[in-house]
Amino acid sequence: MNEQLPSHFQAGLPDAAGNGLMDRRVLLKRGLVFGATAWLPVASAATSVDNIRNPDLARPQWMREPGREFSTYGAPARFEKDVARFTAPNRVMRNSGTSWTPLHLLEGTITPSGLHFERHHNGVPDIDPGAHSLLIHGRVDRALTFNVQDLLRYPQRSTTCFIECGGNSNAGWNKIPSQSQAGYFHGLVSNSEWTGIPLGVLFQEAGVKRGAKWVIAEGADAFAMHVSIPLEKILDDGMLALYQNGERLRPENGYPLRLVLPGWEGVVNVKWLRRLELSDQPVMARNETARYTDLLGDGTARMFSFVMEAKSLITSPSSGMVLKGGPGLYQITGLAWSGRGRVKKVEVSADAGKSWAEAELQEPILPRAFTRFRIPWRWSGAPALLKSRAIDETGYVQPERQALIDQRGRHGFYHYNGIVNWSVDEQGNLGHVYDELAAQQSGTPDIDADWD
Amino acid sequence: MNEQLPSHFQAGLPDAAGNGLMDRRVLLKRGLVFGATAWLPVASAATSVDNIRNPDLARPQWMREPGREFSTYGAPARFEKDVARFTAPNRVMRNSGTSWTPLHLLEGTITPSGLHFERHHNGVPDIDPGAHSLLIHGRVDRALTFNVQDLLRYPQRSTTCFIECGGNSNAGWNKIPSQSQAGYFHGLVSNSEWTGIPLGVLFQEAGVKRGAKWVIAEGADAFAMHVSIPLEKILDDGMLALYQNGERLRPENGYPLRLVLPGWEGVVNVKWLRRLELSDQPVMARNETARYTDLLGDGTARMFSFVMEAKSLITSPSSGMVLKGGPGLYQITGLAWSGRGRVKKVEVSADAGKSWAEAELQEPILPRAFTRFRIPWRWSGAPALLKSRAIDETGYVQPERQALIDQRGRHGFYHYNGIVNWSVDEQGNLGHVYDELAAQQSGTPDIDADWD
Numbered sequence: 079m080n081e082q083l084p085s086h087f088q089a090g091l092p093d094a095a096g097n098g099l100m101d102r103r104v105l106l107k108r109g110l111v112f113g114a115t116a117w118l119p120v121a122s123a124a125t126s127v128d129n130i131r132n133p134d135l136a137r138p139q140w141m142r143e144p145g146r147e148f149s150t151y152g153a154p155a156r157f158e159k160d161v162a163r164f165t166a167p168n169r170v171m172r173n174s175g176t177s178w179t180p181l182h183l184l185e186g187t188i189t190p191s192g193l194h195f196e197r198h199h200n201g202v203p204d205i206d207p208g209a210h211s212l213l214i215h216g217r218v219d220r221a222l223t224f225n226v227q228d229l230l231r232y233p234q235r236s237t238t239c240f241i242e243c244g245g246n247s248n249a250g251w252n253k254i255p256s257q258s259q260a261g262y263f264h265g266l267v268s269n270s271e272w273t274g275i276p277l278g279v280l281f282q283e284a285g286v287k288r289g290a291k292w293v294i295a296e297g298a299d300a301f302a303m304h305v306s307i308p309l310e311k312i313l314d315d316g317m318l319a320l321y322q323n324g325e326r327l328r329p330e331n332g333y334p335l336r337l338v339l340p341g342w343e344g345v346v347n348v349k350w351l352r353r354l355e356l357s358d359q360p361v362m363a364r365n366e367t368a369r370y371t372d373l374l375g376d377g378t379a380r381m382f383s384f385v386m387e388a389k390s391l392i393t394s395p396s397s398g399m400v401l402k403g404g405p406g407l408y409q410i411t412g413l414a415w416s417g418r419g420r421v422k423k424v425e426v427s428a429d430a431g432k433s434w435a436e437a438e439l440q441e442p443i444l445p446r447a448f449t450r451f452r453i454p455w456r457w458s459g460a461p462a463l464l465k466s467r468a469i470d471e472t473g474y475v476q477p478e479r480q481a482l483i484d485q486r487g488r489h490g491f492y493h494y495n496g497i498v499n500w501s502v503d504e505q506g507n508l509g510h511v512y513d514e515l516a517a518q519q520s521g522t523p524d525i526d527a528d529w530d
Numbered sequence: 531m532n533e534q535l536p537s538h539f540q541a542g543l544p545d546a547a548g549n550g551l552m553d554r555r556v557l558l559k560r561g562l563v564f565g566a567t568a569w570l571p572v573a574s575a576a577t578s579v580d581n582i583r584n585p586d587l588a589r590p591q592w593m594r595e596p597g598r599e600f601s602t603y604g605a606p607a608r609f610e611k612d613v614a615r616f617t618a619p620n621r622v623m624r625n626s627g628t629s630w631t632p633l634h635l636l637e638g639t640i641t642p643s644g645l646h647f648e649r650h651h652n653g654v655p656d657i658d659p660g661a662h663s664l665l666i667h668g669r670v671d672r673a674l675t676f677n678v679q680d681l682l683r684y685p686q687r688s689t690t691c692f693i694e695c696g697g698n699s700n701a702g703w704n705k706i707p708s709q710s711q712a713g714y715f716h717g718l719v720s721n722s723e724w725t726g727i728p729l730g731v732l733f734q735e736a737g738v739k740r741g742a743k744w745v746i747a748e749g750a751d752a753f754a755m756h757v758s759i760p761l762e763k764i765l766d767d768g769m770l771a772l773y774q775n776g777e778r779l780r781p782e783n784g785y786p787l788r789l790v791l792p793g794w795e796g797v798v799n800v801k802w803l804r805r806l807e808l809s810d811q812p813v814m815a816r817n818e819t820a821r822y823t824d825l826l827g828d829g830t831a832r833m834f835s836f837v838m839e840a841k842s843l844i845t846s847p848s849s850g851m852v853l854k855g856g857p858g859l860y861q862i863t864g865l866a867w868s869g870r871g872r873v874k875k876v877e878v879s880a881d882a883g884k885s886w887a888e889a890e891l892q893e894p895i896l897p898r899a900f901t902r903f904r905i906p907w908r909w910s911g912a913p914a915l916l917k918s919r920a921i922d923e924t925g926y927v928q929p930e931r932q933a934l935i936d937q938r939g940r941h942g943f944y945h946y947n948g949i950v951n952w953s954v955d956e957q958g959n960l961g962h963v964y965d966e967l968a969a970q971q972s973g974t975p976d977i978d979a980d981w982d
Contacts, residue, residue: 137754138661144752145653146781148629150614152644154603155785157659158778162602177600185773186688186725188640192604193777201597207609209590227854233861233906236638236892273638300596302589321637323775325645326610329598333607402679409685440688442894454685 095435097428098456099410102438163193164262168528173201174301175529176243179268181261181413182393187238187440187448189268191323196330197243197266197529199301199365203350207334210298212280212318216355219285226334229320232275237317237340239446240415242267242386244343244370245529250479250494255510260396263510264498267415269448270331272338274319277312277354290356294363295337298352305346306360307339311384315340318351341417341446342384343493345370375487386417388476389495390424390451390468401506405459410437411452416470420444423469424451430463430499430513431478437466445471462502463511479512547887549880550908551862554890615645616714620980625653626753627981628695631720633713633865634845639690639892639900641720643775648782649695649718649981651753651817655802659786662750664732664770668807671737678786681772684727689769689792691898692867694719694838696795696822697981702931702946707962712848715962716950719867721900722783724790726771729764729806742808746815747789750804757798758812759791763836767792770803793869793898794836795945797822827939838869840928841947842876842903842920853958857911862889863904868922872896875921876903882915882951882965883930889918897923914954915963931964 094101154161161183167175177196179189196202207226215221246266249256256263286309293312296304307316317338319327327333332349339346345365360366360382372380392412395401401408410428414421420443425434437451451466467476477485479496501511546553606613613635619627629648631641648654659678667673698718701708708715738761745764748756759768769790771779779785784801791798797817812818812834824832844864847853853860862880866873872895877886889903903918919928929937931948953963 138657138750140655140657141750141752141754144625145650145655147624147653148615148617148619148627148648148650149782150617150629151606152615152646152780152782154777155659155779155781156656157786161777163600163604165600165602167600172599173596175600177602184776185686186723186776188723188776190775190777191642194604196600198597198600201599203592203597204608205590205592207607231855231860233904234637234863235904236902271638271640298590298593300593302593323642324636324638324640325606325613325642327607328604329607330601330604334609403683408683411686442896444894450688452685452687 094453095427095429096433097462098458099426099428099435100454100456102436102453104454161193163196164265166529168530170528171530174199176266178262178265180259181265181391182259182396182399183261184393185411185450187269187413187450188323189270191270191325191328191331194268194270194322194328194331195243195266197344198299198330199303200299202330203299204329205298205334205350210334210352212335212351213353214280214284214356215353216294216357217287217290218281218356219287222280222284224280229275229318229335232279234273234275234320235317236271236273237315237338238269238271238444239338239340240267240269240448241338241344241347242415242417244345244383244386244492247389247494248491250496251488251490255512257397257510259398260391260393263397264391266344269415270322271324272317272319273321274317274338277316277318280318281313286356289358292357292360294353294355294357294361295346295348295351296353296355297332297348298350303348303365304361304363305348305365306357306363307346309356311339311342339384341386343370343386346384370492372486372492373489375489380486383493386415387493387495388414388416388418388421388468388470388474390414390466390476391498392426392464392466392500395464395502395508396500397508397510399508401457401502401508404506405457408455408457409452410455410464411450412466414449414451414466414468415447416468416474417446418474419446419471421449421468422471424449425467425469426451426453427465428455428462431465434467457502457506459504461504464500464502465497467497546905547879547881548885549914550910551878551880551887552906552908554888554905556906613645615648616717618981620982622980623982626651628718630714630717632711633717633719633843634711634848634851635713636845637863637902639721639865639902640775641722643722643777643780643783646720646722646774646780646783647695647718649796650751650782651755652751654782655751656781657750657786657802662786662804664787664803665805666732666736666808667805668746668809669739669742670733670808671739674732674736676732681727681770681787684731686725686727686772687769688723688725689767689790690721690723690896691790691792692719692721692900693790693796693799694867694869696797696835696838696944699841699946700943702948702950703940703942707964709849709962711850712843712845715849716843718796721867722774723776724769724771725773726769726790729768729770732770733765738808741810744809744812746805746807746809746813747798747800747803748805748807749784749800750802755800755817756813756815757800757817758809758815759798761808763791763794791836793838795822795838798836822944824938824944825941827941832938835945838867839945839947840866840868840870840873840920840922840926842866842918842928843950844878844916844918844952847916847954847960848952849960849962851960853909853954853960856958857909860907860909861904862907862916863902864918866901866903866918866920867899868920868926869898870926871898871923873901873920874923876901877919877921878903878905879917880907880914883917886919909954909958911956913956916952916954917949919949
């Protein structure tokens with residue numbers, strides 16, 4: 079043990095895995111907390127003060143003058159202005175591209191609607207809900223339109239789920255590891271409580287004809303974004319979403335109507351939905367052929383790969399951060415999710431995958447939704463390599479990057495879900511590396527094609 | 531049956547209770563939906579259209595021009611500007627008072643942070659988190675201060691729970707029923723995912739001395755808002771909240787540090803927390819003696835009534851709304867919550883309490899959190915009286931207003947949780963009445979004292 083470490087490191091509390099990963103329950107179960115005093119306090123977290131006898135003497139400026147009045151709709155504190163989406167518009171056509179959720183600056187599981195990632199193909203339309211309607215047609219008994227006001231009378235339900243762009247984390251395919259912060263590398267995924275109408279109810283009203291197998295969904299943006307979706311998924315759990323996190327959808331998330339297909343890649347969760355056409359075959363749209371299809375190593379292509387597989391990401395500490403307090407106790411926390419159901423387990427390694435400890439999962443664990451994991455870590459001051467891997471209820475284990483490449487080749491752009499490695503150097507600086515031996519790697523990522 | 535009603539009303543689907551309340555599962559279980567075609571479609575919800583053969587011909591303006599570019603932090607659609615907090619400042623001192631969550635305009639269970647209710651005593655302080663700290667002192671082994679940056683290293687957990695002002699719904703004590711919309715009558719309650727540090731961890735670090743029974747919590751606003759809290763509650767599940775709905779606390783909700791005590795009245799969830807003093811007795815502050823104490827019918831007073839009892843509210847349809855489609859199918863939806871744990875059941879009546887049907891509860895049902903309930907209702911066109919009542923996991927049943935008055939007298943100001951009655955007239959207009967016989971009552975509420 080490093081002699082600089084405070085005495086509580088010698089307390090002998092057993093580790094759960096190598097290089098300082100502690101039992102996940104140590105801090106959160108009251109009995110254990112009260113039995114584990116030897117390794118608290120966290121170094122430098124607490125110091126005594128002069129103003130204990132009369133705290134009034136130390137009143138800051140904001141206790142000496144009345145505060146701001148009431149507001150009809152609140153906004154974040156001015157000190158949090160850097161907690162923002164990172165916008166990455168196409169260089170030529172600025173209305174197309176992406177903006178990224180700053181996952182590394184958030185906690186809990188809900189993504190604030192103002193920070194939900196964006197993927198637009200021709201900007202955010204300014205839709206008057208009074209002039210918008212949804213057409214259901216094609217292989218149905220009765221073609222129907224529904225205006226927004228009438229839809230609000232329909233039975234609704236709520237589903238908390240993630241929506242992840244099929245191209246999220248695609249810098250992982252690059253030869254040189256991206257040094258972007260975690261959210262600007264993996265933040266084309268967000269998690270909301272969506273409320274809307276089960277589409278089966280509306281399809282029942284239109285009457286599904288025999289032979290209908292696909293649904294062509296079209297948005298009311300200037301790209302007329304459209305894709306093909308198997309009818310079965312829409313009948314299973316497809317939702318016509320009207321509300322996001324309690325209030326009506328935000329414009330950039332499809333106001334006034336959005337298709338939500340829990341667990342499936344973002345592109346099929348069509349925003350500004352105006353049309354659902356039932357068909358016997360897919361429409362073979364640009365966004366299911368030229369895009370959102372992966373060329374595999376053997377020259378064949380992977381199409382209609384709708385489900386987002388299990389994935390996890392340590393959000394803190396993560397690339398670009400510094401362990402400012404020096405050697406001592408830190409909380410490792412992150413997010414895990416799976417398009418196939420619930421996250422069953424998240425394992426964390428602090429020794430480059432030689433040993434793994436199970437992280438604490440925050441209840442409730444919901445299917446196809448962000449699951450927050452946390453585990454305490456005692457950093458010795460030596461270089462370390464942090465990893466996390468998600469295991470979902472189907473038994474699927476998030477793969478190492480090399481295994482993913484072995485399976486899918488190097489020409490992929492979509493559906494990257496390899497294990498992420500954060501390196502920690504002796505100064506406590508975190509970076510992104512592909513493997514332990516490459517811990518000294520650095521550089522900028524490959525140049526990605528613009529999101530067009 | 532009314533002859534004007536569409537034929538599907540004669541389909542013979544059994545009601546779950548009088549005056550048209552239907553089985554809660556009818557619309558949401560796929561088998562039932564597909565077996566119940568006879569009463570769909572909802573009247574006037576769907577009409578055929580001319581543009582089916584070529585939807586392109588009907589493209590609206592927003593499909594003919596590029597949309598808005600990306601934004602770093604989103605906002606609601608301009609068409610939703612009326613979905614706002616209703617601000618009710620004190621007439622003399624505008625920095626004190628309340629603002630109300632528009633519960634009647636929201637769905638799901640999460641309250642968007644921008645619409646979380648506000649209760650301030652001297653405005654919202656503009657706190658620089660770099661200059662803010664928390665002092666833990668009094669009956670402890672070591673008085674400690676924690677700055678915000680250090681606190682972010684501590685182990686955190688998330689809890690989704692409501693916070694309700696002890697004075698919420700107090701217009702219910704008035705002699706004449708308030709005609710305010712549901713959120714502006716009952717909206718001093720909101721529901722968020724809070725993330726922060728279990729306070730037991732910090733108290734462990736300070737060392738709780740024998741004899742400590744109360745904790746005096748003080749905020750850093752210009753009122754120096756402070757109250758007394760039993761130590762046991764803080765050790766049980768008290769949280770030092772840093773995050774709300776994924777991002778750092780909003781200024782009006784206590785940025786950068788707030789005390790969260792799940793299930794307990796809002797006033798003890800001290801915002802802008804700067805000081806926790808452990809003591810052997812309560813401090814007898816203004817907000818636990820002159821305020822937040824109820825005079826009972828027998829002349830004694832009810833003090834330290836921390837827990838918010840079970841309550842429910844139909845948010846739609848509700849007072850001030852109109853059943854615009856005329857007789858037909860509507861969804862009744864609302865919220866229920868209990869400070870004692872989970873909501874076990876919500877019952878709805880459409881015949882002034884003569885019969886009750888069980889509503890569908892949205893999963894997951896979390897302790898001390900909003901639970902969304904829904905039930906389909908076939909309105910016949912005749913006057914009706916809608917009620918809901920919550921039953922929590924302790925077996926407690928939300929009382930009728932008269933029972934509450936019999937128990938607590940008429941001098942109460944706090945902790946009103948009586949059953950709410952929404953009247954429906956033949957034109958489909960909804961209002962608020964105290965009982966069936968009084969369905970013709972109208973008028974303005976008693977003049978309330980300002981929230982000072």
